[in-house]
Amino acid sequence: MTAGTAAERSRTQVPPAASDVTRPPVIAAADAEARDLAELCEQFIGVCESAVDPLEISSALEFDGLNDQAVRALYGFSDVFALGEEMYRRVPRRPAEPEPVADPWRISKLRSAMHGLIYGLPAVCFPAASGLLNGPGALRVLVIALLSSWALSQGLAHLGYARLGLSDANPAARVLLPGMTAGTGATGLVMTLTAQTEHVDLPVLAFGFGLGAYMLGATVLMVLGAERLLLLVLAPAVLGSATFLALGRPHYLEYAAWGALAATPMLALGLATWRAGHESGLFGRRHGKGAKSREDAGRLITAADLRGALPSAGFGLVVAGLLVFPVAAALPGHPNTGAVVASLPLALSMGAAEWTLVWFRRRTQRLLRATREVSAFAYWARLALLIALLRYLTAAVLLTAAAVAVATAAQLIHPHWAIAPQIAAYLALGGAMFVALLLQAFGSRLFPLMTCTAALAFEVLCRAPRVLGQLTVCVGLLVVLICYAALVLGKAIRHAC
Amino acid sequence: MKIAMVTEGTYPYSFGGVSVWCDQLIRGMPGCDFSLMAIVATGAERMVWSLPDNVTAVNKVPLWGAPPAGPTMRYRNAVPDYLLREFIDSLLDTSTEAQSRFADLLRELFEFSKHGNLSAALGSDKAIRLLSEAWRERPPGPRETAPTLHDAISAMQLLDHSLRPSCHPLPQADLAHAVTNGLAVLPALAAKWRYGTPMIVTEHGVYLREQYLQNRTSPYRWPVKAFHLSFMRRLCALGYSEAAAITPGNVYNRRWEEHLGAEPARIRTVYNGVDPADFPALSGEPDLPTISWVGRIDPIKDLETLVRAFSLVVQEMPTARLRLFGSPPKGREHYLERCQALTADLGIAGSVTFEGRVENIRDAYDAGQIVALSSVSEGFPYSLIEAMICGRPCVATDVGGVTEAVGDTGLVVPPRSPKRMARACLTLLQNHDLRRQLGAAARTRALNNFTVDGAISAFGEIYGLVGAALPRPTAPIRVTIEDPSGILLPRKAAE
Numbered sequence: 001m002t003a004g005t006a007a008e009r010s011r012t013q014v015p016p017a018a019s020d021v022t023r024p025p026v027i028a029a030a031d032a033e034a035r036d037l038a039e040l041c042e043q044f045i046g047v048c049e050s051a052v053d054p055l056e057i058s059s060a061l062e063f064d065g066l067n068d069q070a071v072r073a074l075y076g077f078s079d080v081f082a083l084g085e086e087m088y089r090r091v092p093r094r095p096a097e098p099e100p101v102a103d104p105w106r107i108s109k110l111r112s113a114m115h116g117l118i119y120g121l122p123a124v125c126f127p128a129a130s131g132l133l134n135g136p137g138a139l140r141v142l143v144i145a146l147l148s149s150w151a152l153s154q155g156l157a158h159l160g161y162a163r164l165g166l167s168d169a170n171p172a173a174r175v176l177l178p179g180m181t182a183g184t185g186a187t188g189l190v191m192t193l194t195a196q197t198e199h200v201d202l203p204v205l206a207f208g209f210g211l212g213a214y215m216l217g218a219t220v221l222m223v224l225g226a227e228r229l230l231l232l233v234l235a236p237a238v239l240g241s242a243t244f245l246a247l248g249r250p251h252y253l254e255y256a257a258w259g260a261l262a263a264t265p266m267l268a269l270g271l272a273t274w275r276a277g278h279e280s281g282l283f284g285r286r287h288g289k290g291a292k293s294r295e296d297a298g299r300l301i302t303a304a305d306l307r308g309a310l311p312s313a314g315f316g317l318v319v320a321g322l323l324v325f326p327v328a329a330a331l332p333g334h335p336n337t338g339a340v341v342a343s344l345p346l347a348l349s350m351g352a353a354e355w356t357l358v359w360f361r362r363r364t365q366r367l368l369r370a371t372r373e374v375s376a377f378a379y380w381a382r383l384a385l386l387i388a389l390l391r392y393l394t395a396a397v398l399l400t401a402a403a404v405a406v407a408t409a410a411q412l413i414h415p416h417w418a419i420a421p422q423i424a425a426y427l428a429l430g431g432a433m434f435v436a437l438l439l440q441a442f443g444s445r446l447f448p449l450m451t452c453t454a455a456l457a458f459e460v461l462c463r464a465p466r467v468l469g470q471l472t473v474c475v476g477l478l479v480v481l482i483c484y485a486a487l488v489l490g491k492a493i494r495h496a497c
Numbered sequence: 498m499k500i501a502m503v504t505e506g507t508y509p510y511s512f513g514g515v516s517v518w519c520d521q522l523i524r525g526m527p528g529c530d531f532s533l534m535a536i537v538a539t540g541a542e543r544m545v546w547s548l549p550d551n552v553t554a555v556n557k558v559p560l561w562g563a564p565p566a567g568p569t570m571r572y573r574n575a576v577p578d579y580l581l582r583e584f585i586d587s588l589l590d591t592s593t594e595a596q597s598r599f600a601d602l603l604r605e606l607f608e609f610s611k612h613g614n615l616s617a618a619l620g621s622d623k624a625i626r627l628l629s630e631a632w633r634e635r636p637p638g639p640r641e642t643a644p645t646l647h648d649a650i651s652a653m654q655l656l657d658h659s660l661r662p663s664c665h666p667l668p669q670a671d672l673a674h675a676v677t678n679g680l681a682v683l684p685a686l687a688a689k690w691r692y693g694t695p696m697i698v699t700e701h702g703v704y705l706r707e708q709y710l711q712n713r714t715s716p717y718r719w720p721v722k723a724f725h726l727s728f729m730r731r732l733c734a735l736g737y738s739e740a741a742a743i744t745p746g747n748v749y750n751r752r753w754e755e756h757l758g759a760e761p762a763r764i765r766t767v768y769n770g771v772d773p774a775d776f777p778a779l780s781g782e783p784d785l786p787t788i789s790w791v792g793r794i795d796p797i798k799d800l801e802t803l804v805r806a807f808s809l810v811v812q813e814m815p816t817a818r819l820r821l822f823g824s825p826p827k828g829r830e831h832y833l834e835r836c837q838a839l840t841a842d843l844g845i846a847g848s849v850t851f852e853g854r855v856e857n858i859r860d861a862y863d864a865g866q867i868v869a870l871s872s873v874s875e876g877f878p879y880s881l882i883e884a885m886i887c888g889r890p891c892v893a894t895d896v897g898g899v900t901e902a903v904g905d906t907g908l909v910v911p912p913r914s915p916k917r918m919a920r921a922c923l924t925l926l927q928n929h930d931l932r933r934q935l936g937a938a939a940r941t942r943a944l945n946n947f948t949v950d951g952a953i954s955a956f957g958e959i960y961g962l963v964g965a966a967l968p969r970p971t972a973p974i975r976v977t978i979e980d981p982s983g984i985l986l987p988r989k990a991a992e
Contacts, residue, residue, distance in 0.1 A: 047713070052723035053591075055730065059709035063874055065912035067895065068752065081756050095642050095719035368647035372633070374626045377646050493622040496650045 035074045041091050048091035058084030103362065109355060114227050116351020118218070121238045123344045125264075128241030128257050131249075132207055137198035141191075143328045145208030147320045148190045149215040152183040154316025155309040156216060159301065160223035162308065173279035175301060176220045180272055187212030203258075210265040217268025220276055229271050237264035311445045315436070318452040322429055325459055326422070326470055341413055342426035345399035352395035353434040357441055360388040364495045378490035385438075385489055389482060392434045396427055421467045428474035435481040442494050444484075451480055498529045498964060501670035501688060503662075503681040505536040509546035509555065513793070514879050515701050516546065518746075518769055518952075519676060524549045525953035529960070532668050534558060536680055558665045560658045560680070576609050576618035582627050588727045589635045596758075599731040600738075607687050610664050619657040625649045628724075637720045644720035651717055652724040659728060663687055670694055671964045675736070678704040679729060682736035695741040695963050699767075701876040702746075702897070703753040705733040710874075734758050741963045744956075746877040747898025765959065768901070769877045770952035771886055771943070776859055778888040778940055782866045786926045787818040789865025789889075791858065791880040792872075794825040794851075799894075800836045802915050803871035808843040809919035814926060819849045822861035862887045866932060867925045873912045875899055882947040885939035890932050892921040902947070906939035 041048060047060040058080045061071075068079040077083040126133075133142065156179045163172035191209045194200070214233075221230045240260025244253055323346070326339040363384045371377045400423060407413045432455075436448035455477040462469050488494060508519035523531050532554040540559030548555065584606060587599040609615060618624065628649045637644065644652075663683040667673055673685035674697045688694040708729045712722050737743060737759035744767045745751055751764055788807060792798050800821065807819040825833045833851065840849045855861050862868055868884035870893035877898035884891050891907035893899045900909055908925065910917040925932050 050713070050719065052719070052726050053730070055705070056709045056713075056726070059706045060713070062706065063710055065873060065894070065896065067749075070911075079752065081752075093639050095638060097642075098716050098718060101716060365647075368650065369645050371646050372629060372643065374622065374629060374646065491622040492625050492646045492650060493620065496620070496654065 037075055037086070037090075040075065041087055044087065045091065046096065048087050049094040050096050051088060051093075054081070054085040054088040056084075057087050103365075106358075111227065112351045112355035112358075114231070114351070115222075115354055116348045118222070118227065118230055118234065119350045120344060120348035121234050122214070123347060124245070125237050125241045125261055128244045128249075129207055129261055131254055132203045132258060137200045138204045139328060140198060141194055141200050141204050141208045142211075143324055144190060144194050145187070145211045146324055147317055148187060149212035150320035151313045151317035152186060152212070153215040153219040155313030156180065156183055157219045157223055158309040158312035159305055160220070162305070164223060170280055172223060173276040175305075176223060177273065177276040177280065178301070180216045180220050180269070180276070183216045184213050184269065187216070206262070210262060213265040214268045217265065217270075217272035220272035221268070224275055224279060226271075226275050229275065230268075233264055233267045233271055235264075236260040236267065311449050312440075315440070315445070315449045315452065318449065318456050319433060319436075321456045322452065322459070322474075325456065326425075326466070329466065339422055339426065341404060341407055341415075341419065342400060342423045345396065345403040346426055346430045348399050348403075349392070349396040349430055350433075352399070353392055353430075353437055356388050356392045356395070356434065357438055359391070360384055360438065361441070361495075363388075364489075365497075368492060368495055374492055377492045381492075381495070382486045382490050385482070385485055388438070389431060389435065393427065393431050396430045400427065421471050425467065425471040425474045428471065428478045432474060432478040432481050435478065435485050439481070439485055439488065442489060444488055447484055448481065451477060451484075498672075498960060499668075499670040500529050500531050500960070501534065501667040501673045501685070501694070502531050503534045503536070503667070503673065503675045503684050505677050505679065505681045506538070507676070508535065509533065509544050509548060510535055510537055510542040510557070512545060514769070514876070515676065517879060518701065520546060520549070521770070521772075521949050522953060522956060523552060525949060526957065526960075527551055532556070532670065534662075534665065534667060534684055536560060536662050554668070556665060558662050558684075560661050576606075576613060576615070578623070578627070580605055580609065581618070581624055582631065585628050585631045586635070588724060588731065589631055589637065596731060596734055600735050603686070603732075603735070604690055606660070607663055607690060610660075615660060615664060616657050619653050619660065624653050628653055632720065637723050642719045644718070648718050648721045652721045655717075655721065655725045656728060659725075659732075666691070667694070672697060672741075672960065674699065675740075677701070678733045678736040679708070680732075682732070682739075686735070686739060689739060696739060697742045697744060697959065697963055698736050698740040699744045700746065700750050700754070701769075702874070703750050705730060705757065706753060730757075742959050744959065747901050749898050749901065750876070765955075767952055767955045767959075768898075768947050769879060769882060770947050770949040771879065771883050772949045773886055773944055776862075776883055776886045779859075779863050782932075783818075783864060785816050785818050786814050787820060787865045788867055788869050788892075788922055788926070789820050789822065789861055789884075790869050790871070791822045791861045791884075792870075792878075794821070794823050794833045794836070795829070796832050797872060797874050799871045799873045799913060800832075801839055802894075802913055802918060803869055804836060804839050804843065804845070804849065805915035806869075806871070806918035806922060807849065808845050809915060810922050810926070811845055811848055813923055817848060817926065819845075820852055820861075820864050821850065822852045822855050822858075822864070824854050858883065859887060862889050865889065867892060867922060869918070869922065870894060870899070871912070871918060872896055872899075877902060882943050886943035886947070888936040888940040890925055890935035890939060892918060892925065894918070903939075904942055906935050906942050 044057065044060060048057055051057045051060075061080050061084060066074075066080060066083075071077050071080050071083050075083055077086065133139075156176065159179055160172045160176045163175050187209055191205050191212075194208070195205050218230055218233065221227070221233070237260055240257050240263075244250075244257035244260075247253065323343060327343070364381050367377055367380050367384070371380065404413075404415055404423075408415055432452070436452060439445075439448050455473050459470060459473050502519070502523075504515070504519060507513060508516040523529075527550075530551055530553045531549075533548075533552055534556045536558050538559065538561055540557060540562035542557070544555075580602065583598070584602040587595045587602055590598070606615060609618075625646065629644070629646060632644045632649070659680060660683065662680050663686075665684055667684045667688040669692055670688070672695045673688045675681040675685045676699045678698050678700055682696065682698060685694075685696045685698075689696050708726060712726055715722055717725070734757045737754055737757055740759075740763065743754055743759050743764045745754060745764065746767065746769055748766050751761075751766065754764055755761055788803075788810070790800070790803060794800065803821075804819070807817070810817050810819075821836075837846075837851065840846045852861070852864075862884045866889075868880070868889045868891045870878060870881055870891060872878070872894055873896060875894075875897040881891055881893060881899065881902050885902070885906065891903055893903055893907060893909055894912040895909045896912055903909055908921040910921050925935070
């Protein structure tokens with residue numbers, strides 16, 4: 001508040017040198033004349049105006065070198081305490097506001113859009129890989145790969161972010177590296193087990209494994225804030241697939257396209273290993289700190305950490321289930337066009353969801369600083385929650401409309417009104433996922449997991465009136481989540497950070 | 498004798514004067530068993546001292562780590578409304594009567610924390626609501642700084658973290674020794690209220706004064722600062738009034754202690770001491786006129802004044818040297834850089850050397866004809882009494898217990914006064930006889946008053962008196978039936 005000014009002023013305030021250094025103990029100001037109290041108050045104006053009580057002024061006076069003897073000699077008060085009381089009485093309180101701290105919730109729209117792209121771009125790869133995926137049981141392998149990779153990567157992301165919150169990137173990187181290795185191993189195991197039961201072709205298994213490997217590598221890069229590297233990772237698969245599709249899937253380019261697809265997971269694992277290794281000091285530092293870090297690595301993941309990551313992994317699994325179930329449950333020969341058209345903009349809209357989440361957080365932080373009553377805060381925070389949801393839904397609707405328009409123009413689909421309920425269901429699901437994300441960001445992890453699980457179970461059990469059932473479930477899920485969020489996020493304490 | 502010792506931010510997790518003192522005391526009393534409770538910041542601190550054999554346990558209590566798990570979650574918010582409301586009110590109430598209310602309510606909160614989760618209660622929405630209501634009843638400060646909900650949350654978070662040590666009970670002991678006032682007395686108070694364990698409070702610096710100074714640059718708004726400092730003031734006053742003995746490290750601190758209500762009869766000053774065997778008298782002097790300085794390179798040591806003073810010295814004695822022994826605390830090297838830049842600006846970079854840490858501290862005193870101390874705040878500095886016991890005359894600033902240490906065996910000047918300091922240094926550097934005479938007097942004074950044996954025997958006496966004067970257990974102690982089981986056992990340090 002006033003540090004610095006006091007020190008500066010004190011230089012002029014030290015008693016003038018009168019005689020030679022007296023034989024000790026020298027009293028700080030015994031040889032000086034009486035001083036003006038008003039002048040002292042002026043010198044210590046910042047301290048006095050911001051003081052919470054007289055003792056704070058006495059502390060500042062002492063810290064500046066005024067002791068009891070000096071106070072008696074210069075100002076005629078019995079001690080520093082009496083002088084502090086008088087100054088507290090004389091100078092009215094006019095506390096300085098603390099320096100505004102940098103907003104920790106600043107996130108650029110560009111970064112959010114980049115995240116949206118990162119979530120959405122892989123969708124281009126599926127049609128390009130369709131030549132690979134037409135064997136028997138391919139769909140089931142894909143679903144299994146998707147479910148396991150979402151669960152593993154969400155769990156891994158939780159472990160990483162928990163460390164990131166504690167300190168710098170180093171401990172996060174040290175968790176992520178073994179986590180990614182274990183996750184890749186688990187994906188390989190899952191794929192091998194699937195091959196035992198499904199008797200599918202090797203390319204399908206490889207694709208499933210690649211999907212899992214990409215998700216884990218991408219998670220590591222995201223947690224470490226290396227989005228640009230991630231775009232680099234995506235480049236071969238996305239550009240390769242897009243070129244392949246744009247040229248009308250020419251037969252002679254099929255192997256090249258698949259090669260490009262294979263490059264992305266390998267790049268993801270490679271770059272994630274390099275980056276995490278670099279951050280944790282695994283490479284380049286042979287002595288000292290690096291070596292020590294490796295010693296500690298054994299204790300890095302405890303049972304409690306794994307328990308903490310379970311809800312995240314479960315949530316990843318359930319959300320993947322909610323997303324792919326309508327596609328996977330479609331009857332052979334009757335692909336669910338609506339679901340396919342709607343899931344891409346939904347992935348893209350996760351960028352908008354992130355940005356809206358940050359908007360909401362900044363809004364409530366400002367509210368906390370502007371309101372004095374718990375009830376007023378609850379009202380405004382709930383209103384902000386509703387606006388946040390509307391913002392997200394608007395973005396999702398716009399993205400979906402754009403996707404439908406592009407797909408129609410490219411003659412990929414022939415839209416008809418029958419797919420409208422399917423698209424509405426996906427929008428509701430997007431809204432529900434946004435609210436779940438919000439709740440998780442504010443420390444409420446179990447409720448979204450439980451409700452989403454219930455919704456998925458309901459969908460799986462009552463698959464008869466498919467689209468309508470899905471629509472009902474997703475809207476219901478959204479309503480339940482938003483009501484719960486209104487209840488929880490209306491509490492000021494939830495916004496403490 | 499079993500002693501439960503409580504430290505905050507010092508022994509055995511960091512270096513510094515207070516840690517040296519703790520180590521000396523424990524080693525000097527091999528007949529006593531010490532169990533340590535060390536209040537630390539995050540819990541990630543590593544032990545930097547090798548512990549003496551008579552330390553039976555170390556319990557590390559972090560203020561800012563994860564909240565302690567409550568004994569049971571069922572009682573999460575069981576703290577009664579009235580208790581929280583009254584406790585908050587006792588902090589906002591500025592009347593003198595509020596101090597005794599605070600004491601009673603804090604004791605009730607202790608009782609609560611034995612079977613409920615105090616941290617969860619203070620971090621609840623209800624606590625925020627109660628504080629914002631209390632603020633409306635007793636508006637703190639002027640209208641422009643009216644507290645917001647954000648302030649209420651910050652204030653309750655600070656209170657929650659400050660009260661964390663009270664959830665970590667001390668083991669049963671003959672006495673509890675808090676080696677600082679403030680948060681360290683919380684566990685000692687709990688032990689006193691629970692078992693009747695008598696409490697000793699030692700202060701090297703004045704805890705409350707340091708709190709005021711630290712909070713001048715706090716990131717919090719005024720109402721939060723006022724609330725937090727009110728808690729600290731009430732707690733320190735309670736520490737003084739509940740202590741069987743208060744042992745400041747110098748007479749200067751007494752003023753604060755008495756001002757906050759400490760009973761003068763219970764205060765006994767015990768000076769820091771050094772081991773004369775480690776510091777035999779220095780025989781010769783360096784060839785060039787040299788000023789030596791020893792300490793941590795930190796703004797509180799005001800090295801800039803010393804450097805400016807030295808630039809004046811050089812004007813009269815061009816061959817003079819200033820040798821600075823010590824290093825800056827980790828992560829705060831910028832002050833060292835500032836001082837180095839200043840020597841360059843003043844054109845004396847060639848005469849001033851930053852020597853860093855020395856293996857044998859005695860060599861640092863040996864390096865100078867005189868030893869200077871330019872601090873703006875000190876308790877009872879070791880570097881001064883070490884220099885004295887070596888027989889080196891000192892020039893020091895008149896802060897804290899410096900005049901008590903130096904007496905008439907050195908020169909004392911006002912702080913932040915380069916001219917005065919320069920003149921004092923020149924007086925000594927130019928007068929060999931005065932140097933010899935003062936150096937010898939300093940050594941005699943230190944040997945008579947500031948030896949480690951003297952300090953330890955004083956504490957042996959105080960321990961004996963305090964331990965004997967209050968036979969345990971005293972008259973019925975409130976509510977000890979609740980939990981005869983394991984909760985009271987000290988939590989093992991999370992090593």
